[in-house]
Amino acid sequence: DIQMTQSPSTLSASVGDRVIITCRASQSIGTWLAWYQQKLGKAPKLLIYKASNLESGVPSRFSGSGSGTEFTLTISRLQPDDFATYYCQQYNSYSTFGQGTKVEAK
Amino acid sequence: QVQLQESGPGLVKPSETLSLSCTVSGDSITSDYWSWIRQPPGKRPEWIGYIYYTGSTNFNPSLKSRVTISVDTSKNQFSLKLTSLTAADTAVYYCARGRDSHYDRWGQGILVTVSS
Numbered sequence: 001d002i003q004m005t006q007s008p009s010t011l012s013a014s015v016g017d018r019v020i021i022t023c024r025a026s027q028s029i030g031t032w033l034a035w036y037q038q039k040l041g042k043a044p045k046l047l048i049y050k051a052s053n054l055e056s057g058v059p060s061r062f063s064g065s066g067s068g069t070e071f072t073l074t075i076s077r078l079q080p081d082d083f084a085t086y087y088c089q090q091y092n093s094y095s096t097f098g099q100g101t102k103v104e105a106k
Numbered sequence: 107q108v109q110l111q112e113s114g115p116g117l118v119k120p121s122e123t124l125s126l127s128c129t130v131s132g133d134s135i136t137s138d139y140w141s142w143i144r145q146p147p148g149k150r151p152e153w154i155g156y157i158y159y160t161g162s163t164n165f166n167p168s169l170k171s172r173v174t175i176s177v178d179t180s181k182n183q184f185s186l187k188l189t190s191l192t193a194a195d196t197a198v199y200y201c202a203r204g205r206d207s208h209y210d211r212w213g214q215g216i217l218v219t220v221s222s
Contacts, residue, residue: 001168034208043200043212044151055210087150094166095141095153095206 002026002090006098012106019075021101023088028068032092035064035073038100039084047086048073078103108133110201110213117219124188124220128201128213135159135182139205142175142186144197145215152197156205157184164206191220 003026013019023033031051036044046055048064051071061076075082083105088098114126128140142154155165157175165173174187188195198217202209 043202043215044209045212046208046210049208049210089151089208091206091208093206094164097150097152099150 002029002093002096004088004090004096004098006086006088006101008101009099010102010104012104013078014106015078015080017078019078019082019103021073021086021088021103023066023071023073023098025069025071025090025092029090029092031067032090033064033066033071034089034091035062036087036089037082037084038087044087075103108203108211110203110211112199112201112213112216114199114216114218116217117221118191119222120192120220122191124186124191124195124199124218126186126199126201126216126218128184128186130182130184130203133203135177135179135184138203139207140177140184141202141204141209143200143202143209143212144195145200146194146197151200153206154186154188154199158205193220196220 005024007022033051035048038044052064063074085100085102087100109131111129136159139156141156145151155175157163172189177184198215200215201213203211
């Protein structure tokens with residue numbers, strides 16, 4: 001199994017802040033990585049696929065980068081609607097998810 | 107607009123078999139691969155397996171011995187069976203579009219509790 005580890009687990013931020021979430025894979029996955037946003041009681045929503053491709057309809061303040069074992073999700077200017085939990089997912093070998101990063105209001 | 111909707115029981119007894127269905131609307135089930143993903147309360151999602159309309163499947167090795175996924179193209183529907191349930195199988199079960207890939211469309215999810 002490829003293990004995915006996110007940091008931090010919880011992040012406190014204010015509207016307008018730049019937010020960076022990191023995801024590390026236990027072995028190289030190329031760019032086979034996606035990012036999701038999940039709000040309480042809802043299904044995950046795809047934000048980024050293949051490490052840096054923005055899903056249609058997702059605001060441009062979200063961006064992804066990285067390859068191999070280290071990846072980042074950046075929210076350039078945090079908006080009120082962005083407080084949620086974020087998950088990374090690798091799909092180089094089967095599919096596994098990180099443990100999540102909760103973005104909460106400072 | 108593609109929509110997915112899970113259906114099935116919300117409560118199942120230990121040792122029994124869970125049966126869930128996912129109905130796809132707005133797209134043909136023959137157009138892509140379709141997966142089941144579950145998420146225990148407060149935990150990360152876990153991919154269960156996927157199916158293609160031809161019946162080709164692949165499963166998470168940790169669940170493979172207990173999982174069956176099938177497809178009914180006439181109903182635009184695919185289904186999950188998970189046997190020998192324990193409390194550890196309590197989770198929200200989602201159906202989604204995709205295989206061992208990113209998932210761009212998800213159902214709303216159905217909470218399944220395993221309890222006597």
